[in-house]
Amino acid sequence: xxxxxxxxxxxxxxxxxxxxxxxxxxxxxxxxxxxxxxxxxxxxxxxxxxxxxxxxxxxxxxxxxxxxxxxxxxxxxxxxxxxxxxxxxxxxxxxxxxxxxxxxxxxxxxxxx
Amino acid sequence: xxxxxxxxxxxxxxxxxxxxxxxxxxxxxxxxxxxxxxxxxxxxxxxxxxxxxxxxxxxxxxxxxxxxxxxxxxxxxxxxxxxxxxxxxxxxxxxxxxxxxxxxxxxxxxxxxxxxxxxxxx
Numbered sequence: 001x002x003x004x005x006x007x008x009x010x011x012x013x014x015x016x017x018x019x020x021x022x023x024x025x026x027x028x029x030x031x032x033x034x035x036x037x038x039x040x041x042x043x044x045x046x047x048x049x050x051x052x053x054x055x056x057x058x059x060x061x062x063x064x065x066x067x068x069x070x071x072x073x074x075x076x077x078x079x080x081x082x083x084x085x086x087x088x089x090x091x092x093x094x095x096x097x098x099x100x101x102x103x104x105x106x107x108x109x110x111x112x113x
Numbered sequence: 114x115x116x117x118x119x120x121x122x123x124x125x126x127x128x129x130x131x132x133x134x135x136x137x138x139x140x141x142x143x144x145x146x147x148x149x150x151x152x153x154x155x156x157x158x159x160x161x162x163x164x165x166x167x168x169x170x171x172x173x174x175x176x177x178x179x180x181x182x183x184x185x186x187x188x189x190x191x192x193x194x195x196x197x198x199x200x201x202x203x204x205x206x207x208x209x210x211x212x213x214x215x216x217x218x219x220x221x222x223x224x225x226x227x228x229x230x231x232x233x234x235x
């Protein structure tokens with residue numbers, strides 16, 4: 001199984017500042033045949049279902065503000081949230097969909113400082 | 114509007130059975146890879162099961178042999194039959210559609226239901 005490890009576990013950032021969350025896979029999720037990283041990022045707020053923010057590591061889902069961006073390849077990935085807004089308070093998860101069993105990182109709780 | 118609505122959760126004793134339903138509207142369940150994901154209290158997200166368009170099924174090791182994923186095309190509904198339930202199966206269960214990628218027959222989870230709570234306790 002591919003183990004996904006996020007850092008940090010929690011993060012407090014001031015409004016308008018940048019938040020950075022890291023995700024490391026225990027093996028590469030890059031597929032050479034199509035040059036894609038099988039890595040997604042989700043935002044999960046209390047009482048709501050998770051919402052996909054990014055897929056292919058850096059492609060933004062429709063409707064997601066461009067403050068959210070993703071980078072990385074192979075085993076190391078980063079979610080960056082610029083100009084942090086109050087509505088960005090949530091738990092963020094990375095997930096590999098390279099193959100089953102699909103696995104998520106343990107989550108990073110983002111709060112306002 | 115495309116929507117998924119889960120039902121069937123509740124309180125059940127250890128060793129019991131429960132069937133969760135995920136009713137879809139605005140799209141056809143049989144045309145999509147579908148999945149179940151759960152979140153135990155205070156814990157993160159855990160993938161549970163997958164049903165392909167062709168009917169192939171996949172399970173997390175933690176539920177293999179106890180849970181069964183299926184669908185009823187006439188009802189446009191996805192199911193999760195949960196048998197021999199354990200206390201550690203207590204969680205909110207979400208169904209979701211998978212945005213299919215043909216290269217690896219997989220994809221990210223793009224549409225989610227609101228979830229249904231299953232509590233396994235004596």
